[in-house]
Amino acid sequence: MKITIIGTGYVGLVTGACLAELGNDVVCLDIDQNKIALLNGGGMPIHEPGLEELVARNREAGRLRFSSDIAAAVAHGDLQFIAVGTPPDEDGAADLRHVLAAAREIGRHMQGFKVVIDKSTVPVGTGERVAATIRAQLAARPDGGGGASFSVVSNPEFLKEGAAVDDFMRPDRIVIGCDDSSEGERARELLRKLYRPFNRNRERTHWMDVRSAEFTKYAANAMLATRISFMNELANLADQVGVDIEAVRHGIGSDPRIGHSFLYAGAGYGGSCFPKDVRALERTAREFGQELLIMSAVEAVNQRQKLLLGQKIVERFGGDLRGRHFAVWGLAFKPGTDDMREAPARTLLRRLLDAGATVAVYDPVAMPEARRALPLDLDREQMERVRFAASPLDAVAGADALVIVTEWKAFRSPDFGKIKTALRQPLVFDGRNLFEPEAMDEYGIEYHGIGRASQTVAGIAESPCRAAA
Incomplete structure (x- = not known):
């Protein structure tokens, strides 16, 4: 399949290299020409175990290319993955400027049918904003959009830094949010084909609506963060x-x-x-x-x-x-x-x-x-x-x-x-x-250490709880 990855950061680079490893024809797009030059020269902008070898192998095989040519990259992929950064604003909200900028470029240059896949971590409702942005760009074109059509899908990543390649190639779940329009059904079939290699032993794909998929990513990270803070709070009490x-x-x-x-x-x-x-x-x-x-x-x-x-x-x-x-x-x-x-x-x-x-x-x-x-x-x-x-x-x-x-x-x-x-x-x-x-x-x-019983037994014996007992 022909795939375009917009963004060559942590998520985009891992996604592009892994999908190329499965035999897909992948173009990774980034407006940072220095990063593109680094990748085309065999360098790596991030450290992730196994990624450098994966990129090199697929680049040499011709399945993975890096480009800053927006029009060519949008034209290439039937599947357009948006994998750009969503840094926090001052009020804690996710900054969607890069996501929406990617959507605008897709709308400006697309022809035919495209599946636009939000891979970036985005708040609930972003899929609708991406779709509205693309529609506005299509309507503003001299050709009125040229009959182009699209479906916006949410496909959040669940990659752990330090184990991202293995997480992608051996996923415990694949979450995909699609709408139930005719375009959505078309997108669903293309994504079934894309992820088929991961579902041979058992079905790992969880299908849902776009908003639920967006929310699932936040819910997962929030639960994991909660477990860490829970144990840290108990550890501080354990010391006492x-x-x-x-x-x-x-x-x-x-x-x-x-x-x-x-x-x-x-x-x-x-x-x-x-x-x-x-x-x-x-x-x-x-x-x-x-x-x-x-x-x-x-x-x-x-x-x-x-x-x-x-x-x-x-x-x-x-x-x-x-x-x-x-x-x-x-x-x-x-x-x-x-x-x-x-x-x-x-x-x-x-x-x-x-x-x-x-x-x-x-x-x-x-x-x-x-x-x-x-x-x-x-x-x-x-x-x-x-x-x-x-x-x-x-x-x-x-x-x-x-x-x-x-x-x-x-x-x-x-x-x-x-x-x-x-x-x-x-x-x-x-x-x-x-x-x-x-x-x-x-x-x-x-x-x-952290919560490793640093208080003396004598000090514990004199605690208010024991004294009250």
Whole structure:
């Protein structure tokens, strides 16, 4: 099938490469000519495991091309995927300017029948706005649209950064929203054909109306964000009452009604999806005179959780950190990506540097992105107190403490003897609970995790609850 992907960001590039791998003829369109030149030259604008090889293989086979020629790209695809960014506005609403700009270009240049597929994460009602935009452009053309017709479909993505290629090629579900018009039925048949390879073992496609499909994406991300904030709030209480949150996680995760996914306590969530999607859902609710109390709490807990590591460090060293030096392992918001959008590490670094500390940072993948992103948060003097280390052990050398913010596999089994020797004092703040407190005790390392029973038994015995009992 002939497919056009509008946007070569995270979603667009993964979608285009994976659909080309299935034998489709794919053109990826982007108005950023530097990005197109990079892709045509074999470079990659993002880090995603397996994607570079997938792009190279399909580009060499002629199934995947990159272009900034809008008219040619619109003419190419019977299926037009809109996969552009929807960043948050100041009020939390999704910014649809790029989505609607893509719709305008489709309307200006299309001939015949096109299926226009919203792959971007968009609020309820966007499909109708896209359709109205295309109709207006068709009507404004000298040829009155030339008999062109279209159907707008919602097909949200459910890709995890760091596992996106596998998620696309082995989906647990495919959500498609179509209307019941004749054009909608035509679109449905084309999409059945496109996604047929994924449904051979069992039917994975969930058909619904456009608005329900749009809402499903937000509901899914909101649920996952809720699980994270739920566990983080319990972890903070666990620290006070002498409970090990890891034991609790295993205990409740064993219940099949709950499961183990997204129950890890830590330094908060970040990235491009959960933060903006929770806010956008709250914004939609306000437009309809409702308040999503749980979503508001999820967002508030997450913002507070991002401050937790900095608070733990201040409680240990005091509020004035001048003369203190810290090693920070992990900058990306999660492992498997170089994405630093709303990463907890950025919040931590601001806190440490505002208090006068110096830092040495290391991330296996995100160092180039950090050099670009951190100057957006920090002034020149603060950036001078940031050293980009060559290795994890290089970062630790001479530090007052090691702080872990991202749970990269490379950090899971370090040489604790070398770490203890390299540190000024044996002290670890583990924002992802990678290590066991008992193991740290054996090495003589002072350990501060998230919800790992840091209070003494004596302190717990004197709590108001026990006293009342």
